[in-house]
Amino acid sequence: xxxxxxxxxxxxxxxxxxxxxxxxxxxxxxxxxxxxxxxxxxxxxxxxxxxxxxxxxxxxxxxxxxxxxxxxxxxxxxxxxxxxxxxxxxxxxxxxxxxxxxxxxxxxxxxxxxxxxxxxxxxxxxxxxxxxxxxxxxxxxxxxxxxxxxxxxxxxxxxxxxxxxxxxxxxxxxxxxxxxxxxxxxxxxxxxxxxxxxxxxxxxxxxxxxxxxxxxxxxxxxxxxxxxxxxxxxxxxxxxxxxxxxxxxxxxxxxxxxxxxxxxxxxxxxxxxxxxxxxxxxxxxxxxxxxxxxxxxxxxxxxxxxxxxxxxxxxxxxxxxxxxxxxxxxxxxxxxxxxxxxxxxxxxxxxxxxxxxxxxxxxxxxxxxxxxxxxxxxxxxxxxxxxxxxxxxxxxxxxxxxxxxxxxxxxxxxxxxxxxxxxxxxxxxxxxxxxxxxxxxxxxxxxxxxxxxxxxxxxxxxxxxxxxxxxxxxxxxxxxxxxxxxxxxxxxx
Amino acid sequence: xxxxxxxxxxxxxxxxxxxxxxxxxxxxxxxxxxxxxxxxxxxxxxxxxxxxxxxxxxxxxxxxxxxxxxxxxxxxxxxxxxxxxxxxxxxxxxxxxxxxxxxxxxxxxxxxxxxxxxxxxxxxxxxxxxxxxxxxxxxxxxxxxxxxxxxxxxxxxxxxxxxxxxxxxxxxxxxxxxxxxxxxxxxxxxxxxxxxxxxxxxxxxxxxxxxxxxxxxxxxxxxxxxxxxxxxxxxxxxxxxxxxxxxxxxxxxxxxxxxxxxxxxxxxxxxxxxxxxxxxx
Ligand SMILES: Cc1cc2nc3c(=O)[nH]c(=O)nc-3n(C[C@H](O)[C@H](O)[C@H](O)COP(=O)(O)OP(=O)(O)OC[C@H]3O[C@@H](n4cnc5c(N)ncnc54)[C@H](O)[C@@H]3O)c2cc1C
Ligand SMILES: Cc1cc2nc3c(=O)[nH]c(=O)nc-3n(C[C@H](O)[C@H](O)[C@H](O)COP(=O)(O)OP(=O)(O)OC[C@H]3O[C@@H](n4cnc5c(N)ncnc54)[C@H](O)[C@@H]3O)c2cc1C
Ligand code: SF4
Ligand code: SF4
Ligand code: FES
Numbered sequence: 079x080x081x082x083x084x085x086x087x088x089x090x091x092x093x094x095x096x097x098x099x100x101x102x103x104x105x106x107x108x109x110x111x112x113x114x115x116x117x118x119x120x121x122x123x124x125x126x127x128x129x130x131x132x133x134x135x136x137x138x139x140x141x142x143x144x145x146x147x148x149x150x151x152x153x154x155x156x157x158x159x160x161x162x163x164x165x166x167x168x169x170x171x172x173x174x175x176x177x178x179x180x181x182x183x184x185x186x187x188x189x190x191x192x193x194x195x196x197x198x199x200x201x202x203x204x205x206x207x208x209x210x211x212x213x214x215x216x217x218x219x220x221x222x223x224x225x226x227x228x229x230x231x232x233x234x235x236x237x238x239x240x241x242x243x244x245x246x247x248x249x250x251x252x253x254x255x256x257x258x259x260x261x262x263x264x265x266x267x268x269x270x271x272x273x274x275x276x277x278x279x280x281x282x283x284x285x286x287x288x289x290x291x292x293x294x295x296x297x298x299x300x301x302x303x304x305x306x307x308x309x310x311x312x313x314x315x316x317x318x319x320x321x322x323x324x325x326x327x328x329x330x331x332x333x334x335x336x337x338x339x340x341x342x343x344x345x346x347x348x349x350x351x352x353x354x355x356x357x358x359x360x361x362x363x364x365x366x367x368x369x370x371x372x373x374x375x376x377x378x379x380x381x382x383x384x385x386x387x388x389x390x391x392x393x394x395x396x397x398x399x400x401x402x403x404x405x406x407x408x409x410x411x412x413x414x415x416x417x418x419x420x421x422x423x424x425x426x427x428x429x430x431x432x433x434x435x436x437x438x439x440x441x442x443x444x445x446x447x448x449x450x451x452x453x454x455x456x457x458x459x460x461x462x463x464x465x466x467x468x469x470x471x472x473x474x475x476x477x478x479x480x481x482x483x484x485x486x487x488x489x490x491x492x493x494x495x496x497x498x499x500x501x502x503x504x505x506x507x508x509x510x511x512x513x514x515x516x517x518x519x520x521x522x523x524x525x526x527x528x529x530x531x532x533x534x535x536x537x538x539x540x541x542x543x544x545x546x547x548x549x550x551x552x553x554x555x556x557x558x559x560x561x562x563x564x565x566x567x568x569x570x571x
Numbered sequence: 572x573x574x575x576x577x578x579x580x581x582x583x584x585x586x587x588x589x590x591x592x593x594x595x596x597x598x599x600x601x602x603x604x605x606x607x608x609x610x611x612x613x614x615x616x617x618x619x620x621x622x623x624x625x626x627x628x629x630x631x632x633x634x635x636x637x638x639x640x641x642x643x644x645x646x647x648x649x650x651x652x653x654x655x656x657x658x659x660x661x662x663x664x665x666x667x668x669x670x671x672x673x674x675x676x677x678x679x680x681x682x683x684x685x686x687x688x689x690x691x692x693x694x695x696x697x698x699x700x701x702x703x704x705x706x707x708x709x710x711x712x713x714x715x716x717x718x719x720x721x722x723x724x725x726x727x728x729x730x731x732x733x734x735x736x737x738x739x740x741x742x743x744x745x746x747x748x749x750x751x752x753x754x755x756x757x758x759x760x761x762x763x764x765x766x767x768x769x770x771x772x773x774x775x776x777x778x779x780x781x782x783x784x785x786x787x788x789x790x791x792x793x794x795x796x797x798x799x800x801x802x803x804x805x806x807x808x809x810x811x812x813x814x815x816x817x818x819x820x821x822x823x824x825x826x827x828x829x830x831x832x833x834x835x836x837x838x839x840x841x842x843x844x845x846x847x848x849x850x851x852x
Contacts, residue, residue, distance in 0.1 A: 281789070283611070321659075321791060325594050325658070325660075326594065347791070349793070349795045358824055360827050360828055366794045367796045379613070460823070508810070
């Protein structure tokens with residue numbers, strides 16, 4: 079475990095003297111050094127699933143909070159997808175008033191402990207933070223996510239989170255399909271209005287990608303469990319092993335089972351493959367499969383789990399997003415000696431959170447930029463033995479503004495690997511679409527919704543990855559919030 | 572929910588269980604399967620075909636062969652016990668219509684998934700011929716149940732202890748040579764048997780369906796672990812199947828993929844058996 083630096087005398091005096099705090103000028107605040115996140119040691123953590131980022135101490139959190147300038151027109155709020163009142167909660171941290179900080183967070187977000195951990199802050203709330211701008215380094219922005227996490231963790235570990243008030247029962251029933259962040263938010267907000275809510279989940283465990291995709295070393299299961307526990311205490315009912323479209327059709331929920339509104343939050347669980355030679359060899363996995371075995375089925379715990387996981391020495395992970403980082407870092411933890419991440423653009427274009435890329439590097443993962451897989455080569459038993467790649471260079475920018483990768487002819491080379499993990503994206507899960515043809519979807523299978531998250535089917539709403547394509551936890555939550563508002567409005571009339 | 576209502580040993584290591592689950596019972600169709608898991612945290616999810624259903628009782632019937640850890644543990648549960656997790660019905664149902672003459676070939680435990688298909692084919696007005704094959708007499712299951720829906724039944728054993736001393740492909744070939752030849756063949760059993768049944772019917776251009784038993788995790792199209800090559804396409808067995816045109820299936824790749832974890836599983840099975848025996852002492 080790494081410990082953080084001792085606080086300086088000046089910093090201590092700021093913590094203890096309210097007057098001194100009150101007299102801080104912009105210049106003084108900008109001079110406070112950004113507080114470093116304490117981390118688990120990069121060698122030790124290669125062998126465990128414990129969280130890598132340990133979290134600020136109270137002192138660190140308060141000092142970091144003092145770096146916030148309390149801007150009159152805070153850009154950070156605009157850049158947060160759920161518009162958390164960032165300067166307000168941060169101010170309370172500086173003043174050591176954590177209950178007030180927690181209250182402010184609760185006005186806008188249901189899952190602060192989770193978003194504080196997994197939001198891509200450098201491209202959201204921290205992107206245009208005045209401090210970061212002035213210091214010309216987004217890494218020096220106020221660490222909003224870490225502060226948000228700090229408050230949520232404090233509240234959770236001191237068992238202070240109170241069950242929200244529920245309005246008198248209305249006797250109306252709402253069905254929520256999928257227990258990912260979108261579904262959880264809908265359940266909470268609809269339940270608060272006094273409607274009864276049932277969440278249907280295909281898996282035996284709850285939380286969606288937060289459970290089966292994002293590994294424990296980034297988001298401990300306890301945190302997801304606590305949030306779900308809170309919903310249970312609010313009276314939300316959960317039906318696991320229940321696959322809408324298979325166990326029961328969506329229409330039947332409305333026509334036969336008396337649900338007055340349905341929210342579809344089924345996520346983007348359909349792995350995309352590269353369509354290259356050798357992709358079905360033994361030892362080629364989608365990141366979904368690899369991570370599900372390790373996380374949901376607990377295959378990491380090799381002595382206890384019945385579900386096996388492939389034993390690898392040398393692994394190539396294809397892709398450059400969060401999913402690729404998680405798969406690569408999980409492979410390290412499962413004992414691989416060498417892990418490559420192969421990405422066809424450069425580090426700058428990688429969609430993964432900057433922090434995860436940093437962590438991956440510290441854990442010894444080798445990044446191979448401007449390269450891409452061409453085919454996978456098998457041995458006589460049809461098991462992976464190598465991967466053939468091509469080199470790329472960056473050409474003109476494409477529609478997304480990112481420079482397009484262009485392959486360099488005759489640049490093939492071979493890497494010896496025994497495992498290939500494909501992490502190039504997910505399309506939307508087709509189960510609902512297939513069994514509910516009334517719901518309009520796009521060419522890519524995403525459900526089409528209006529501004530109120532309403533689908534083409536009466537009383538049916540949707541949000542999260544099933545609408546957005548593979549997106550983020552906070553965007554899924556934002557859509558859930560909007561959908562809940564619409565459902566509450568519908569049921570009020 | 573998921574209570575075991577009835578348990579019966581069908582042969583040396585094959586068991587039948589009726590399990591209470593009215594939801595799955597009502598929705599299921601021939602050709603579909605469930606995924607079950609015996610322990611919330613550390614259990615493996617395994618797919619088993621729904622061999623039958625009883626709407627009055629609200630139950631589904633599973634027939635399984637003990638091959639490894641999970642099936643072994645399942646076989647140790649008794650009437651009254653509950654299965655922790657049971658999800659389904661999964662997969663696309665068998666396409667049932669009146670084809671004419673339908674030959675249904677079941678090898679070993681493959682007779683179990685074949686059972687509801689034979690029922691449905693008969694009810695749809697087909698002439699149904701069943702061929703059941705196994706290593707020896709003791710391993711033939713559901714003989715009577717299948718006979719009840721068959722216009723003709725042929726039994727083969729490898730050692731000749733019952734019925735013909737032949738592989739199932741022999742009577743299958745003879746039927747293909749008859750006039751009229753079969754309108755449809757459905758073969759379910761070990762991958763190698765399905766491969767050779769498909770090879771047998773190929774020269775006669777008799778459409779042949781097989782039901783693939785790949786390794787699965789979620790069973791809902793999320794992981795891609797169940798993928799197989801069908802012609803020039805990659806398909807997911809859990810959502811696109813489990814039935815496919817046997818003439819298009821790349822069986823060699825499928826068999827290799829089935830063995831992905833063989834080494835680890837043998838280890839785990841052995842360790843756990845040792846533990847179990849330890850406890851018994
Ligand atoms: C490995 C990985 C890492 C990621 N890292 C990050 C990150 O660092 N930061 C970030 O912001 N985002 C990250 N994401 C993306 C983020 O997790 C998703 O955008 C978010 O979870 C989407 O939420 P959702 O509620 O729409 O769906 P999901 O979380 O996908 O949940 C959908 C749920 O619905 C269930 N379901 C599906 N079909 C049915 C059905 N027919 N009946 C019943 N239930 C059904 C599924 O089993 C699942 O539990 C990551 C994703 C992955 C895969
Ligand atoms: C759609 C579908 C329907 C099925 N229906 C039935 C059924 O009705 N009755 C029945 O007895 N079995 C059926 N199976 C096979 C059954 O799922 C496996 O026997 C079971 O998963 C083995 O689990 P285990 O833990 O006992 O053995 P493990 O210890 O996991 O494996 C033991 C051995 O079995 C092999 N194996 C592992 N998984 C599978 C698999 N999915 N299919 C075949 N072999 C496997 C392994 O290579 C290993 O050598 C079906 C499979 C599928 C995909
Ligand atoms: S929810 Fe995400 S974007 Fe909003 S403030 Fe928190 S970390 Fe930033
Ligand atoms: S932009 Fe930065 S400095 Fe300004 S209020 Fe937001 S967090 Fe504070
Ligand atoms: S079992 Fe996961 S996609 Fe088929």
